[in-house]
Amino acid sequence: MVGSKVTLDKIPRLDTTNSSVDIDLIGIAKNNNETRSAAVAFMSYNTMDNLLKPDFFNTSNDTIKTMMSTVISATLPKTTNTKLTKPVNFTLKHIREFDPNGSLSCVYWNISEWIVDGCSVLKTNSSYTVCSCVHLSTFALIMQTSRPSESDSLLDLLNLVCVIVGLVFFSLALLTFAFCQWSPGVNNVARINLCISLLLAHLLFLLTQQFLSLIKPHQVLCAVISGVLHFLFLSGFVWMFIEAVLLFICVKNLSQISSKKREVLSSGFLCVIGYTVPLVVVAVSVGLLPEGYGSEHCWIKMDKGFIWSFLGPVCVILALNMILFINIIISLNSTLKNLNAEVSQMKQTKIMTVKTLAQFVILGCSWILGFFTNGRKELEILFLILNSQQGTFIFLVYCVLNNEVRQQFRKFFRCLCCVKQH
Known part of the structure; x- marks a missing residue:
């Protein structure tokens, strides 16, 4: 007054x-x-x-x-x-x-x-x-x-079906990695943890979207879920990078067969790296901008550039992976010219290089595609399919296309049929 x-x-x-x-x-x-x-x-x-x-x-x-x-x-x-x-x-x-x-x-x-x-x-x-x-x-x-159009409802249904299919194949891939016998030179630590991270991330995201109306009123719970999703998806990328590093070491060792020299990274050390790095990124993100978590879909908020707390590390990992793959290809060509290496080992390494490179393209580049969809339905559908079928891709490439695993599958199904007949 x-x-x-x-x-x-x-x-x-x-x-x-x-x-x-x-x-x-x-x-x-x-x-x-x-x-x-x-x-x-x-x-x-x-x-x-x-x-x-x-x-x-x-x-x-x-x-x-x-x-x-x-x-x-x-x-x-x-x-x-x-x-x-x-x-x-x-x-x-x-x-x-x-x-x-x-x-x-x-x-x-x-x-x-x-x-x-x-x-x-x-x-x-x-x-x-x-x-x-x-x-x-x-x-x-x-x-x-x-208001959401009818096509958005169809997109939600497609997303539900695709994610469920992807989760089934993630589970099959994990069972295969855990119970099948692999060659002594095959290290599945990175692949197993990659599957675990992505399986949990896709499962949590699916459950969150299905019960979003119940979760959204609890803003703290929504923010916690988005932070956990941030950690799990980043962990998947870190494990993809670790797999590329292990492949690089394997190729490097091909040129050192005569001296029997080997570089080995223990599984415990790899697990510390694979889960500590994303945990540090999430902790720093929470410290800098805690309100950046908990969007309308319980994911990272797009405003204030906070999405780069996820996209930034992803772009760095993809760039490092690309550098590693270029070095791997150069090293393989050099080894083929200068070394009369064991044919089977060289062939196995080349196959693993192709598979890991394909995994890098499917698992990594789909997120870059998602960043440029800008509401275009065609790109959204393509991103949805590529991103949800990561488990399907891993199962097909590393399990179905592996001759040793296929033989063990045949043996398992024959035993199963014999049990049913008796």
């Missing part, structure tokens, strides 16, 4: 937890000739949107309406002449994730509905919006987004 002897040039901004208001109260007081005084009351209602719902905002378009701010109210009590000298600016903090494709409206409550008359969006970003209004009332910020 200001009186006739006010000495201020400008009224300070009035703040609540999630909103603030700039009002020319001194100018309003000067317009009150008799009292030369004016007062403003500014209130914020934390749960009023449960009563004054965004669906009361009537628009010509059939859109999804979301309340993006707390409901606020501003009045001029004990003020005879309430005419505003300047538009009033309200700064409203977003209480939900901002959708860049959505349409924001500054609205006020008029008897039984939200309307926009006299209010407009002055400026906005991912964190807050400034509304300018030429009158006082009860205000809010509402975002309109397009």
Whole structure:
């Protein structure tokens, strides 16, 4: 409240937890000739949107309406002449994730509905919006987004089916790696942990999306799930890099057969690297921007560039893998020319190089493709199929196309048939 002897040039901004208001109260007081005084009351209602719902905002378009701010109210009590000298600016903090494709409206409550008359969006970003209004009332910020089309429902069904198929083949691949007999030179540690990481990541993501309506109200749980997904997917990429390193060491050892020299990395050391690196990345990300976790789909939020906490390490790993594969190919060609190596070992190494390179393309590049979909349905479907069928690819390449494993499969099925007959 200001009186006739006010000495201020400008009224300070009035703040609540999630909103603030700039009002020319001194100018309003000067317009009150008799009292030369004016007062403003500014209130914020934390749960009023449960009563004054965004669906009361009537628009010509059939859109999804979301309340993006707390409901606020501003009045001029004990003020005879309430005419505003300047538009009033309200700064409203977003209480939900901002959708860049959505349409924001500054609205006020008029008897039984939200309307926009006299209010407009002055400026906005991912964190807050400034509304300018030429009158006082009860205000809010509402975002309109397009409703999911029928094709999106089909995309969700396709995603469900593809992820389930991928999980089945991840499980089959893990059983094969664990129970089949492999050649002495084959190291499946990286492949097993890669399958475990991706299996858990895809399973958690599938369960989260199926029960999203139950999980989303619990923001802390949603943020924890997105952090765990961040860790598991990053762990998969780290294990893919470790497999490339093991292949590089194997190729390097081909040129040292005569001296019988071997470089061996223990399984325990590999596990420490494979799970510590992604854990450190997630811990640093949480420390820098803890609110970056917990999007509408319980994944990493896209605003403030936080998605690069995932894409950055992925791009680094893909670049290092590419460098390793170039060195592997050069080393293989050099060994073929200068060394009369054991034919079977050389052949096995070449096959493993081709398989690991194909794995790098399928597992790694699908995420890069997902980054450039930009809402294009064809690319989204391609990304969905490639990303969900990683388990299928690993099972086909490392199990079905392995002659030793196929022989063990045949032996197992013959024994199974004999048991059924008896």
